[in-house]
Structures are given as C-alpha cells and as structure tokens.
Amino acid sequence: MAAEEAEEALGLFTGIGLSEAKARETLRNGALSALLRRAVLQARSALGPALDKATGTLLYNAAARLKDPKHLGFLVGYIARREILTDLQLSAALEYVRSHPLEPLDVADFERACGVGVCITPEQIEEAVEAVISKHRAELLAERYHFNMGLLMGEARSQLRWADGKTIKNEVDLQVLHLLGPKTEADLEKKPKVAKARLAPAEKQKVAVVENGDMGTETKSLLEQLRGEALKFHKPGENYKTEGYVVTPNTMALLKQHLAITGGQVRTRFPPEPNGILHIGHAKAINFNFGYAKANGGVCFLRYDDTNPEKEEEKYFTAIREMVEWLGYQPYAVTHASDYFDQLYTWALELIRRGQAYVCHQKVEEIKGHNPPPSPWRDRPVEESLLLFEDMRKGKFGEGEATLRMKLVMEDGKMDPVAYRVKFTPHHRTGDKWCIYPTYDYTHCLCDSIEHITHSLCTKEFQARRSSYFWLCNALDVYCPVQWEYGRLNLLYTVVSKRKIIRLVETGAVRDWDDPRLFTLTALRRRGFPPEAINNFCARVGVTVAQATMEPHLLEACAREVLNEQAPRAMAVLEPLKVTITNFPAPKALEVLVPNFPADDSRGFHKVPFHQTVYIEETDFREEADKGYKRLAPGQPVAARRLPLGQPVGLRHTGYVITVQNVIKDVSGRVIELEVTCTKSDVAEKPKAFIHWVSVPLACEVRLYERLFLHKNPEDPSEVPGGFLSDLNPDSLRVVHNALVDSSVRSARPFDKFQFERLGYFSVDPDSEEGKMVFNRTVTLKEDPGKA
Numbered sequence: 001m002a003a004e005e006a007e008e009a010l011g012l013f014t015g016i017g018l019s020e021a022k023a024r025e026t027l028r029n030g031a032l033s034a035l036l037r038r039a040v041l042q043a044r045s046a047l048g049p050a051l052d053k054a055t056g057t058l059l060y061n062a063a064a065r066l067k068d069p070k071h072l073g074f075l076v077g078y079i080a081r082r083e084i085l086t087d088l089q090l091s092a093a094l095e096y097v098r099s100h101p102l103e104p105l106d107v108a109d110f111e112r113a114c115g116v117g118v119c120i121t122p123e124q125i126e127e128a129v130e131a132v133i134s135k136h137r138a139e140l141l142a143e144r145y146h147f148n149m150g151l152l153m154g155e156a157r158s159q160l161r162w163a164d165g166k167t168i169k170n171e172v173d174l175q176v177l178h179l180l181g182p183k184t185e186a187d188l189e190k191k192p193k194v195a196k197a198r199l200a201p202a203e204k205q206k207v208a209v210v211e212n213g214d215m216g217t218e219t220k221s222l223l224e225q226l227r228g229e230a231l232k233f234h235k236p237g238e239n240y241k242t243e244g245y246v247v248t249p250n251t252m253a254l255l256k257q258h259l260a261i262t263g264g265q266v267r268t269r270f271p272p273e274p275n276g277i278l279h280i281g282h283a284k285a286i287n288f289n290f291g292y293a294k295a296n297g298g299v300c301f302l303r304y305d306d307t308n309p310e311k312e313e314e315k316y317f318t319a320i321r322e323m324v325e326w327l328g329y330q331p332y333a334v335t336h337a338s339d340y341f342d343q344l345y346t347w348a349l350e351l352i353r354r355g356q357a358y359v360c361h362q363k364v365e366e367i368k369g370h371n372p373p374p375s376p377w378r379d380r381p382v383e384e385s386l387l388l389f390e391d392m393r394k395g396k397f398g399e400g401e402a403t404l405r406m407k408l409v410m411e412d413g414k415m416d417p418v419a420y421r422v423k424f425t426p427h428h429r430t431g432d433k434w435c436i437y438p439t440y441d442y443t444h445c446l447c448d449s450i451e452h453i454t455h456s457l458c459t460k461e462f463q464a465r466r467s468s469y470f471w472l473c474n475a476l477d478v479y480c481p482v483q484w485e486y487g488r489l490n491l492l493y494t495v496v497s498k499r500k501i502i503r504l505v506e507t508g509a510v511r512d513w514d515d516p517r518l519f520t521l522t523a524l525r526r527r528g529f530p531p532e533a534i535n536n537f538c539a540r541v542g543v544t545v546a547q548a549t550m551e552p553h554l555l556e557a558c559a560r561e562v563l564n565e566q567a568p569r570a571m572a573v574l575e576p577l578k579v580t581i582t583n584f585p586a587p588k589a590l591e592v593l594v595p596n597f598p599a600d601d602s603r604g605f606h607k608v609p610f611h612q613t614v615y616i617e618e619t620d621f622r623e624e625a626d627k628g629y630k631r632l633a634p635g636q637p638v639a640a641r642r643l644p645l646g647q648p649v650g651l652r653h654t655g656y657v658i659t660v661q662n663v664i665k666d667v668s669g670r671v672i673e674l675e676v677t678c679t680k681s682d683v684a685e686k687p688k689a690f691i692h693w694v695s696v697p698l699a700c701e702v703r704l705y706e707r708l709f710l711h712k713n714p715e716d717p718s719e720v721p722g723g724f725l726s727d728l729n730p731d732s733l734r735v736v737h738n739a740l741v742d743s744s745v746r747s748a749r750p751f752d753k754f755q756f757e758r759l760g761y762f763s764v765d766p767d768s769e770e771g772k773m774v775f776n777r778t779v780t781l782k783e784d785p786g787k788a
Contacts, residue, residue: 006027009027009033009037010023010024010027012036012037012040012041013027013033013036015040015049015051015056016055016056016057016059016060017051017053018060026060032063032064035063035066035069036059036060036063036064038072039059039062039063039072039076040056040059042073042080043055043059043076043079046077046080046081047080054085057087058079058084058090059076059079061087062079062090062094065094066094067098067243068097068098071097071105074105075093078093078114078116083111083117084114084116086162086164088115088161088162089114089115089116089162092113092114092115093110093113096110096113096114097110098240099241101240101247101251101252102247102249102251115161120160120162120163122167124160125163125167125168125171126171128156128159128160128163128168129156129171132152132155132156133152133172133175133176133179135155136151137179140179140180141179144180144184144186144187145176145180145183145187146187149176152172153165153169153172156168156172222291222295222535222538222539223291223294223295224295225539225543226291226292226543227295227296231292231543233292234482235264236258236262236264236265236266236267237255237256237258237259239251239255239454239480240252240255242482244466245470245480245482246471246474246480248474248477250477251480254477254478254479255479258452258479262452262454265297265298265299266292266293266296266297266298266454266455267298267299267301267332267451267452267454267455268289268290268298268299268301268453268454268456269289269300269303269447269448269451269456270285270286270289270290270300270302270303270324270331271304271444271447272304272305272320273304273305273308273311273312274304274305274306274316274317274320274428275308275311275312275313275316275498276316276501276513277316277319277320277323277501277513277514277521277522278320278323278520278521278522279496279518279520279521280489280491280496280520280521280524280534280555281459281489281490281496282323282521283327283534283535284488284489284538284541285457285459286323286324286327286329287535287538287539288486288538288543290324290329290331293332294329298454299333300329300331300332301331301332301333301334301335301451301453302320302321302324302331302333302334302335303334303335303337303447303451304317304334304336304337304338305337305440305443306336306337306338306427306428306429307337307338307437307439307443308423309423309425309427309428309437310423310425312428313428314428317428319513319522322522323521326521327521327535328531328532328535335451336429337438337443338429338430340443340446340450341430341433341434341438343446343450344438344442344443344446345393347446347476347478348389348404348419348420348438349386349389350476351406351419351475351476352382352385352386352389352404353382353386354475354476355382355407356406356407356408356475357385357405357406357407357419358375358377358379358385358404358407359377359384359385359388359389359392359403359404359405360375360377360378360404360405361377361401361402362375362403363400364400367416367418372415374416375405375416378405378416385404388402389404389420392422392436393435393436395422395424395435397422398422399422399424400421400422401422403419403421403422404418404419404420404421404436405417405419406418406419406441406442406472406475408467408468408471410464410465410467414464417439417441417442417468418439418441418442419438419439419441419442420438420439420442421437422435422436423435423436423437440465441465441472442472444456444465444469445469445470445473445480445481446472446473446476446478448481449473449478449479449481452481453481454481454482455482455484456469456481456482456483456484457484458483458485458486459485459486459487460487460488460545460547461488462483463485465483466483466485469483470483485545486543486545487545487546487548488547488548489538489547489548490547490548490550491549491550491551491552491555492549492550492551492552492712492713493552493707493708493709493711493712493714494518494708494709494714495709495715496519497715500715500724501520503725504725507725509708509725509728510708514526516528516703516705517705517707517708517732517733518708519552521534525751526751526763527705527763528559528751528753528762528763528777528778529555529778530559530562530563530753532562533555533558533559533563534558536558536561536562537550537554537555537558540554552707553783556779556783557783559761559778559779560761560781563753563755563761563778563779566753567753568596568597568603568606568754568755569594569595569596569598569755569756569757570606570741570742570744570745570754570756571594571608571652571692571693571694571741571742571756571757572692572694572739572740572741572742572757572759572762573615573616573692573694573739573740573741574736574739575618575619575736575739576615576616576618576738576739576740577615577617577618577620577671577672577674578613578615578672578673578674579613579614579616579658579673579674579675579693580612580673580675580676581612581613581614581676581677581678582676583678584611584612584678585656585678589609589610589611589612589695589696590609590610590611591607591608591609591610592608592609592610592654593605593606593653594608594653594742594744606744607744608653608742608743608744609696609743610651610654610695611695611696613695614693614694614695615694615695615697615740616632616691616693617691617692620632620649621660621671621674623663623671625646625647630647630649630688630689631688631691632646632647632648632649632658632660632674632691633647633660634660634663635647635660646659647688648687649687649688649690649691650687650689650690650691651678651690651691651693652690652691652692652693652757655680656679656680656681657678657679657680657681657682657687658677658678659676659678659679660674660675661675662675663675692756692758692759694741694742696743697740697742697743698740698741698742698746698773699738699739699740700741700772700773700774700775701735701736701739701772701773701775702735702739702762702774702775703733703734703735703736703765703774703775703777704733704734704735704736704777705732705733705776706731706732706733706734707729708728709724709727709728709729710727710728710729711727714727739775741756741773741775745764745773748764748773750764750765750766750768751764751766752764754775755781756775758781759777759780760779761777761778761779761780761781762775762776762777762778763775763776763778
C-alpha cells in the first residue's frame with residue numbers, strides 16, 4: 001500500500017474509534033484493511049463522515065469476522081441503516097450468511113434470524129427478570145450474594161434474545177438488591193472451596209496436556225476430547241461452514257443428497273497403505289478416526305490405499321486389520337481403493353473432457369521439486385489427451401513415458417499433480433486388469449466422496465493437499481467431504497520410516513518388523529504392551545494440531561498403569577543361586593498360596609510348590625554385607641539372638657525366614673550353593689527384607705530390552721553424523737538363557753502377561769515351545785531414573 005493510501009486508511013480507521021496502534025496493526029493485514037476500508041466508506045456515504053464508536057466497532061467486527069467478502073456490502077447496509085445495532089445481532093448475521101453460501105439471500109428469513117426490527121421494551125425486561133428471580137427465590141435467600149448471578153442473567157436473556165445485555169444486568173442487580181438488601185460482611189467473605197472428591201481408579205485414565213515431550217495430569221478422556229463440540233468440527237451436512245471450503249452452485253444439492261444417504265451420521269475412515277506395518281504414530285490416527293466416529297455415534301471405514309502394487313503384500317493387509325482390531329476397534333466396512341478403480345477411471349475421462357486434466361510426457365525427474373518447468377503439453381486438445389490416456393490404459397506407453405496430470409496449483413506451490421501413472425505390475429486384487437494406477441492426490445478425496453465420509457482426518461503434512469482435495473471433487477461435481485489436519489505423534493530414540501525399518505531388518509540389527517525393540521504396533525504387542533496402554537498414551541498426547549514428539553518412558557508409564565491392574569503375579573529368578581534348606585519342616589514339598597493380585601485377595605490365588613531346594617537371585621546374597629544392605633548374608637554367631645548366623649531374609653509368601661549356615665563354592669571361588677536353616681517368621685524378630693524364590697521351577701528364556709538407539713534423534717545428522725545405523729545400542733537386547741520361573745505359568749500362551757515379583761512385567765513370546773517358555777520383559781516395575 002502506498003504511503004498516501006496508508007495515511008488515508010489510517011485516518012478512516014481512527015475515525016471509527018480505533019486507537020492509532022490498533023489502526024496501524026490493522027494496516028499490516030492487507031486483506032482485513034481492504035475490507036474495513038470498503039465498509040467504512042460505504043457507511044460514511046450513508047451516515048456522513050462522523051461515525052460513532054458503536055457503529056465503528058460493528059464495522060470492524062464485520063470486516064474481521066466475515067469469511068466471504070461478497071456479503072460485506074449487504075451487512076454494512078444493515079449496520080448503516082441502524083437495523084443491526086448490537087454485536088449479538090451481528091454474530092447472528094455472520095452465522096446466517098455463513099450457513100447460506102448461495103445467493104441471493106432470503107431477506108425476510110435473514111431479518112428474522114438477526115432480530116431486525118425487534119424492539120424489547122424496559123417493561124418486558126423487568127417482567128422477564130422478575131419471573132427468573134421468583135423461580136430462584138429460595139436459593140437466593142439461602143445463598144444471598146454467593147448465588148451465581150450469571151444464571152439469572154442467562155435465563156432472562158434466553159427469554160429475550162435480542163435484549164441489550166447491560167440493561168438486563170442492571171435490572172437483575174436492581175431486583176436482587178430489592179430482595180436481599182445491601183451486602184453484609186458475610187456476603188463479602190469468599191465462598192469456601194469444596195474439596196474435590198478423589199477419583200476412582202477407572203476415572204484416572206485421562207488425557208494429559210503435552211508440553212516439551214512431558215505429560216501433565218489435568219486430563220480428559222479420549223472420547224471427551226473427540227466429541228464434536230470439543231473439536232469444533234462441522235456437523236454432517238454443514239461442510240460449507242468450514243473455513244476454506246469451496247461452495248459451488250451444486251454444493252447444497254450434493255449435501256442434501258449426502259444427508260439422505262448417511263442419515264446425518266458421522267463417517268470417518270482410516271486409510272493405511274498396505275506396504276508396511278503400522279507404528280505408534282498410526283495408533284494415534286486409529287484412535288482419532290475410529291474414536292471420533294464412536295464418540296459421535298458414527299462409523300469408521302478401514303480403507304486400504306492399495307494404489308502401488310509394487311510394494312503391497314498380503315501380510316501387510318492382514319497385519320493392519322489385526323492391529324486395528326487389537327486396539328479395540330471394529331471397522332464399519334473394510335474397503336480398498338482398488339474397489340473403485342473402474343469409477344476412478346471413468347471420472348478421469350470426465351476430468352479430461354472438462355479440460356481439467358491432460359496427458360504429459362515430462363519425466364519424473366523433470367517435475368520434481370517446487371519450481372519445475374511448466375508442461376509443454378498442458379494445453380494439448382482434449383480429444384488428443386483422451387486418445388493418449390486410452391493408449392496409456394492399453395499399455396502402449398512404457399513406465400515413465402506418460403502421466404495424466406490435473407490442472408491446478410496446490411497450496412505448497414506444486415503445479416499440476418499427477419493423477420495416473422503407468423506401472424506394469426500385477427495388482428494384489430485386480431491382477432493384470434490395469435497397467436495404469438491412480439495416485440494419492442487423485443484417489444483419496446474421490447474415495448472419500450464415494451464412501452460419503454464426513455470428516456477426512458489426516459496428519460499435518462497433508463495440509464498442502466487440501467486445495468487439491470476440494471478442487472478435484474468440485475471439478476467433477478461430486479460430493480466433497482472436509483479434510484481436517486492434526487499433529488503427528490513421534491517418539492524419541494526410534495525410527496518409524498518403512499524404508500529405515502527395512503534397512504534395520506536387512507542388516508540384522510532387528511529380527512523383523514515385530515522385533516520388540518521397534519515401535520511398530522506388532523512389535524509393541526510382542527513385547528507385551530497392552531492395547532489399552534497404547535490407547536491411553538494416545539489420549540494423553542491429546543488431539544493436538546501441533547506435532548508431538550514424546551519420550552518412550554511416557555508410553556512405558558501407561559503400560560505400568562494397565563499391567564498393574566491386569567498382570568497376575570508370579571515369581572521368577574533370572575540368575576539362579578541354589579539354596580538347600582537343611583531343616584526343611586516337612587518330608588515332602590509344601591504348597592504355598594500366592595495371591596494373583598496382592599492388593600485384592602478377591603481376584604484369587606495360585607499354588608506354587610515349596611521344596612527343600614529353592615533358587616534365589618544371585619544378587620540377593622552377598623558374602624560381605626555393606627552398610628545399608630538388607631538381604632541375605634552370612635555372619636558371626638551372636639549368642640543373644642534367636643537367629644544365630646548372619647543376616648536373615650524372609651521367603652515371600654511362605655511365612656519362613658532363612659539364615660545362612662554354609663557357603664559352597666566351586667574351584668574358581670564362585671558361590672554355587674547355600675545351605676541354610678529356616679524358622680517360622682516371628683513378628684518380634686521380623687527380617688530386614690523378603691526376597692522372591694522358585695522351587696521345582698520351569699526353565700525359561702528371558703529377553704531383556706533396552707533402547708535400540710543411543711541418541712534421542714537417530715535420524716538427525718547434527719546429532720548422529722554417521723546415520724541411524726551407526727547409532728545402534730549394542731546392549732539393546734540381553735538374553736538370559738537359563739532363567740527359572742514358578743510352575744504357575746505352565747499353561748500360559750503367547751502374549752499372556754505377568755508381573756514377575758521384584759523384576760518387572762513380562763509377556764510370553766510366540767517363540768515359546770513345549771518345555772521351554774520364552775518371556776519378553778515389557779517394562780521394569782519402576783522407571784529407570786536414568787531414562788527420564
């Protein structure tokens with residue numbers, strides 16, 4: 001804007017009551033200042049150069065809040081004629097024009113909706129307030145000025161929608177004063193706060209605020225977050241109310257038809273590519289899409305985006321559906337982009353006929369980047385493109401020799417995205433019927449349209465595709481859903497890229513896509529993470545627009561919360577040390593009752609044998625006890641004590657205390673066995689510690705996992721110059737081949753979960769065989785402080 005124009009606009013803006021600072025701030029917004037200038041000049045032509053501040057405020061709000069500038073003159077006319085006098089009326093007017101995008105507007109209906117010509121008398125306000133106070137008289141007399149006066153205001157205003165708010169407040173104050181009299185000292189005292197009731201455990205599963213990778217505790221449940229009102233999403237059939245939505249002459253008829261088909265039901269879809277395994281980021285997408293539909297009484301489709309046959313395999317289709325159902329969601333229908341290939345091809349022909357697409361021969365490398373040269377074939381005749389596209393379908397062009405491109409410029413500046421390309425690869429479902437396949441930019445929005453999706457939810461990187469999404473549906477005159485973007489979920493100390501995971505598998509760094517050190521969903525399941533923990537983690541991350549990068553220990557904390565309630569207790573020993581009880585109190589093994597959940601006896605017990613020979617952890621014995629060491633150790637006889645030798649310990653759940661008599665070593669001096677005596681536990685002589693043990697145990701293999709990468713961002717060259725493969729943690733997996741576990745787990749199946757007392761939470765691995773069980777440690781009992 002030139003200096004003279006800027007000065008003129010500055011004068012106009014300050015002339016309607018804006019401060020100079022606010023006027024200059026408005027000038028920096030070119031679009032807003034142009035609209036406001038138009039509005040002020042129009043109002044001055046009707047009312048003269050002197051505009052009062054109330055009118056100026058209405059003009060400013062109209063210019064700032066109006067989404068479609070074509071209605072500006074219409075609204076300013078009502079303001080200038082003093083027919084819209086309050087912000088309440090203006091808000092109703094703005095909502096009306098937004099809800100009725102097609103012209104001409106029904107003036108009579110508009111005026112009814114905005115209260116034009118409605119006159120509320122002081123007598124009507126007095127009567128309405130009197131009725132409300134009469135209704136709440138008893139509470140007012142009891143609570144006096146501690147009563148919520150806003151309730152009175154709200155109820156009076158609901159009866160007189162277009163009444164002036166200040167007038168209503170003055171009348172409320174006056175009538176309350178008449179009823180209660182002046183405020184007393186008691187009225188001026190602050191109302192005491194009521195202590196909040198403690199939440200039941202089930203209510204504690206909430207969503208936390210995320211800041212800098214940490215989670216807070218002020219939370220809402222996932223479904224509470226996903227209810228439509230909380231997210232301010234459009235209602236089904238009101239797509240046109242969304243900012244940026246393109247309205248055409250056919251929009252309202254298409255939306256009416258859409259509502260007739262769906263019955264006003266919310267419809268979402270989860271559209272994965274079947275060329276890899278889902279990871280933790282997909283868990284958020286699953287929860288968002290299926291959860292939003294569930295929270296709002298709708299349905300969600302599982303739709304495979306199978307448009308790239310070169311990389312798609314049956315195992316990915318199967319694994320994706322398994323993971324969706326494992327997380328607790330059932331698709332309304334399982335569909336495929338390939339289900340619609342015939343319709344998509346028909347629409348491509350129509351797009352060419354409408355002059356909105358053309359066949360191009362530029363190479364892939366020529367059209368890469370943000371500023372590629374324009375296609376010399378962009379303006380080729382429609383008939384020629386139709387013939388060439390038919391030749392593409394018949395296989396007369398080699399791969400890369402021809403593409404079908406759409407005539408549009410996307411939000412990121414990318415020009416004419418590709419709609420179809422040639423690929424001589426048989427398709428998983430359609431065989432060799434097609435040698436041309438549609439792209440994401442062409443397929444996605446049209447599949448959403450076919451399935452009458454109401455809310456197309458996707459991550460922020462697809463925001464640049466929103467313009468092409470709306471453009472394509474409207475170019476073909478088909479129902480156009482609304483695309484909404486949300487922030488991705490990422491984790492530190494990992495990679496989730498399909499290409500990088502394949503490299504990890506190929507180099508032997510991990511076994512496969514389900515290696516428990518990865519953060520694919522199959523890997524998390526194999527490691528023992530319950531699906532509820534993953535869903536709770538996604539809920540705690542929150543439905544954010546900003547990208548969230550989280551620490552793995554936050555996911556582990558969610559697992560501990562769930563497993564503490566779900567995983568029955570058992571005892572296991574990772575580094576066994578044989579212990580012989582020389583005075584065992586019975587001629588044969590005893591049976592010991594162990595609670596499945598020590599905090600809740602109602603959840604049952606299991607029996608474990610207690611024999612003369614038991615095994616304890618090597619680390620639970622020391623030949624020399626340091627200060628502060630509380631577990632088993634030998635010592636010198638002390639005549640005054642009932643337990644004559646060393647430092648005794650209790651054996652958990654047995655009611656017995658053991659004391660070292662003799663330490664047996666091998667030729668190298670390593671302790672290989674202890675001989676001990678046992679006595680009944682005595683409350684008066686309670687030992688300093690109780691340790692876990694096993695007797696007549698099962699041999700098993702235990703796999704202990706640590707982070708796969710050493711640095712937080714293994715893909716960041718500034719943090720890891722040698723690339724992610726150079727950042728592997730050599731100690732990410734430790735296998736304990738000769739661990740022992742109590743016999744209560746004998747009948748466990750793959751993915752069954754246990755808490756091994758004092759050791760952590762463990763899950764049965766599918767590698768388990770008869771006679772040799774394999775356990776994966778899911779998480780330790782407490783967070784490692786070094787990881788935080």
